[in-house]
Amino acid sequence: MELDRRKRLASLPFSEKIRILEKLRDRSRTIAASGLRKEAVRQQMRKVQVGRNPPGPLHTADWTPRGAEGQGGR
Amino acid sequence: MINGMQTEGVIGKYAIAGAVGATFYLEPSATADIEIFVMLPAPPGSSLLSLAPIYKYLAARGCRMEGERIVVGDWPVQFLAPRNALEQEALAEAPETDIEGARTWVLTAEHLVAIALQTGRAKDHARIVQFFEENAVNTDKLKRVLMKHGPTPKWESFARKYLEE
Numbered sequence: 001m002e003l004d005r006r007k008r009l010a011s012l013p014f015s016e017k018i019r020i021l022e023k024l025r026d027r028s029r030t031i032a033a034s035g036l037r038k039e040a041v042r043q044q045m046r047k048v049q050v051g052r053n054p055p056g057p058l059h060t061a062d063w064t065p066r067g068a069e070g071q072g073g074r
Numbered sequence: 075m076i077n078g079m080q081t082e083g084v085i086g087k088y089a090i091a092g093a094v095g096a097t098f099y100l101e102p103s104a105t106a107d108i109e110i111f112v113m114l115p116a117p118p119g120s121s122l123l124s125l126a127p128i129y130k131y132l133a134a135r136g137c138r139m140e141g142e143r144i145v146v147g148d149w150p151v152q153f154l155a156p157r158n159a160l161e162q163e164a165l166a167e168a169p170e171t172d173i174e175g176a177r178t179w180v181l182t183a184e185h186l187v188a189i190a191l192q193t194g195r196a197k198d199h200a201r202i203v204q205f206f207e208e209n210a211v212n213t214d215k216l217k218r219v220l221m222k223h224g225p226t227p228k229w230e231s232f233a234r235k236y237l238e239e
Contacts, residue, residue, distance in 0.1 A: 009101035010208055015174045017102045024104040
């Protein structure tokens, strides 16, 4: 189904595909300008930083492996 | 504007490469810029090629620089002179097409795949897989290009990793 959709899009005339590319590009610029992407990156960076200094073994900001709960590191 | 540059002899043949070139054969996928291979006429008395005349021509017509790209219309465009035999052949053999009546050239699917393989970033590999999933590449022709220009070991490794079922 997904491949069919992609093939249908691939069969469009090049001029039409360019128009789609322009819409994708403009949407991407709008998202970049809105700061949403920066916020998502900031949140991801925060998670990574917490993961670098774990309070317990293999602990990340929002996930601790089963059985490792409460095993605080030194 | 790019065709005008060609008519005035600032550039020779040009061809669209990269993600926009791939879109000629595949479904459109988001990209921020257009990569264009250009044949540059050598200045009289010199064998050094420079992209400066392109930037000068376009800047005189209101285009502005954005890093290493120049914005033509709404698109940041990166002009690239072919760096090796593969890219020279890709440009020379690029077929002519048209966008809304304006003639233009796009690299062949096989050259786009070979160059993506040579560049070798994750997004290039993803694009190669797309070409194969959509049967958009002639395997025999691709093998000829790869054997002629050398990235065959890279190809074997890529095919083993991504294309074998």
